[in-house]
Amino acid sequence: MALVLIYHIWVGRVSGGVDAFLLISAFLLTSSFAARAANNRPLAKYWRKIFLRLTPTATAVLLATLASIMLLFPEIRWTQLIQHAWASLLYAQNWALVLESGNYQIADAATASPFQHFWSLSIQGQVFILWPLLLLMAAVIARRYRPSFTAIAAALFLTIFLGSMAFAIAEANAGSGSAYFDTRARLWEFALGSLLALALPHVRLRPGLRVVLGWVGLLGLASCGILIRDVAAYPGWGSLLPTLSAALVIAAGSTAHRWGADRWLTARPIQRIGDLSYGIYLWHWPLLVVYFVIKQKDAVTIAEGLGIIALAVLLAWCTERFFDRPLRFLATTYERISASFLVVLAVMVAVPLLEWQNRIHHAETQLQHQSRELNPGAAALGANDFEWSTNALPIPAATALDEQWGNAGPACEQKYAPDHAAIDSCHQIEPTAPAQKTIAVIGDSHARQLMTGIMPLAQERNWRVISLLKNACRYGAESTERDPACNAHNAAAREHVLEISPDAVITLGTMSLAQAPRETMVPEYAAGIEPFLENKIEVLAIRDNPRFDFNMYECVALHGSSAAQCNPPRNEVIPPDNPLEELSADVPLLHSVDFTDAICTQLTCPAIVGNVYVYRDYDHLNKTYVETMIPAIKREILEKTGW
Template identity: 30%
Template structure:
């Protein structure tokens, strides 16, 4: 994504200093600009219409490694050492102007287009992108089950730039170490240098293959799984002058490389996991095209890539890549569609090119070519700080506002009283008195168990518990299960305080009371240990979920593993109150409400597709003597529809978790149902 330079490679001499010199091509590689242009357009095309990986990013990574290695090799040729501060400073001048312009523009437009529930996500990713850590943020989001349902943010494309910048930070010290090892061990040979780079490639590639198979979503953004692609370009920069190809083979390999670049995304399986071994194909295409475009005779394919128009697009390919994604994200949000038509998509590509040209002409070039830009080593860093400051300041100001809204909303929740006569759910056509604060904080306020390690992590089998309600009481109620159990904690905490009950929250992410198929292996072990814990605690009652609605292929049902756990508690003499599960909607309610304020039925789901006609747990009351059931579905659904807004309450915080504020509003009604089940504990 950076302007291409002539390549350089090391040639070792036999003097006592093992001084490395380099032979440098004096020709400008227009064909590399053409490769970058094709890659940028392919990325945009596949994002807009095809929804597959194009391989263009992998090609960008190889080219970046090739060009940046050439820059550092030329430093050794000219100065007998690598000068990392100058290297990084020049990169700041090239990257920061366009990147900061896109980020600031995206932040400004996002305020008007992005729905309020996604504001916090946008600000968070703007900040991570500005600090070149967006790939790390997306790695974390991909394994955070609360963030998996969030749509891609308008700055998600910055993951690739973040990965590149991390490589740029790594490259100088790696090459400095490699050159030092080479000079100490074999001054007249390049073998130690090549071995060092080769080992980096091999280690990263093996890691990429293994981790992609295990964690394909997070591996896509993992810099350690991508670094081999960059170092493939580094290795090519070191070897290129010694590679000789006959003209016939040169034309053949050039055409094969170009065909692979153009067709890879189309032919690759839709479920291919990246990067992994399949990324070897676009990497090989990039390597082939770089090789066939070097030397006095270029291949036919490279001559086409070096054409004036493609070379011109290549110069602004960085801007095209950065601009196309927010244009696409905002267009989809504004039109309310999930896929754009041909003309709309072409307009986005054309606008991305225009914006990239304007950014290059009026922002990048004036800053890069300013007479002060190269006078001192520290000047580029100062320029980068100046460009970054408005982005950070704007994002921080917006984030400060949201934090104040969250604090006020938490205070409002603390004062909220859930009346005993709270009405069942009723259709509400418009948002009415539903405040903007409810939408802004929908995804940010969670039950108290999510703080202080009181809701066990997905991968850990240890049983942890935290006390709520009347923590000094001798009568204990255990709330056990997964997130669909702990979502009732806000109401149970208040019920415990008013009834003199100690409420123990013993829950684990994505792990109900009774491990279901497809869950993490630690869930079964956690359930086994949980029975032992409950046998020691001897709570007066266990509260959990009685049904499951989270399997999209099965209508609400009682998993057999739930029955097994209830029977184990029956043997221990511990009663069970099973709360019927809430509907899983299959869409994000808060963003839907923000988008359809005057037509809230759009954000509902037919009851028949959400819940069974009759609570399935009722069938087991005679079979399991310790079981009591609580059905709160009338406060979630009417006879026909399961709603997302009623009585000016936003009912959900995501597609299958209830909003803590609404749970608090149901406190009186929940206590009423609990008292019907076990009156000796829950009657006031």
């Protein structure tokens, strides 16, 4: 627990403490349940006992966290956090994080969730359902075919250990950010704890060796965060250090030696903290995240961190004394209805969650019935005679931001689909009449967001549009500034575009920055478009939109739409001169396209224009605003190209 607190609060790295926790929980479960399974004792009673021990404190933390979110967190985060609350309640938080870690668009905008730490509790709950079934199966096989129950269970858990470890290492080598939260990649840690529980009764260690093992294990646990800094090593080979270290401490057991590590571990204050460790773990993380939200910071001092720990200990003690212990006493006293207590605890969280969702739905309905004339967006820029109410509610709703990404159309037809493994996706907009032009779009999420504005123009002019998009991968020739996967995608996209020989290619030619100099040319951009120009293919080089080091949508919720920080000066966030103009000056087939005047006023680049939020996060335009830019996008493209 100490490792988890230190690394979560001050260091911001993986400590290995959770890995040790998962192994220990499996060790205890297997040790206590093996005899029950061998004797065919009922599972339901055991499951009730386990979850009655876990659920009361978790319920208290969930309710307190929900209250803090409704009071302190900006609405932009509510949708995601409601999903996390449900996932935590249903012991599925790790899978919610798996889905998000594989989604660039969510991960790009999200900040730390106060429910995030429930991922380990979720995996534990899933295993606490699965493991007794596996032990019972081993017992049934042992009774029927007469082999040793221990041998059957050991073979089963060894198979799980090897399969899960291989999966975890393969996912880590593939660069999967989701493996850390994936139950399949964590099962080997539980299996190792179970193998230890099955083997330990048959092992006899000398007292001196046990003393050494205890201290080696403790030192190994303490050194995890120092020796292994790459989170990709977890839960693969890197997790062997904390899990094997914990196994050594368990194997050492009680040495009764004055120099034994167990003498320190069994000290009364340490034991008392250990009794509260579950509550401390559940309380410390939401306290830290809430503190970050209140103070608008992402780090704490030593004193602030100690204050958070002290409050977590106090809340853990209060939860155990006044909530957990009385509920468990009632459940024990009225054992026949103990399952009802679990239902009541779940309802205590579900009811406010449902009420919160109803409030959000009501607000969304109110926005849907508001006349769009009150939300002109980009149309309000430079329109002196444009009438719209400044008292109208701005759109889109914070809870609808997940739907505010650009739509590039359906998947490509076989004729235009690339036969290149490096290309992630291909989308096609096909006109209803014979295509007058074929246009290829290559780029990242900033190219995708503009597809909402390009699609109507394509449909109006009967253009076929083929989009080859990869998130976080701006198009250009090969560059050391891009990762290998992006370079491979760009090379394959360039080859495919030359194969289909379109009339034009649309790319982003500049890259905005959150700090000075605020804008640069895309790395190796000129070299990247040269093959198209040589093949008489026109290139539309689009200037990137401004980028910020804070969430522009959230800025309004925190400071108000008129706050200076939500309306930064235009000359501070985007240079006055567009570098693409110079590049395209002497190249007839290269057109510099700049939509800045549809995003910014002459003086500022606001978070809200014409009662429409411009951005959905730090740098992405939201789909609703791009829809209001359609006339400007059409005008700029047609004027620059002469089409």
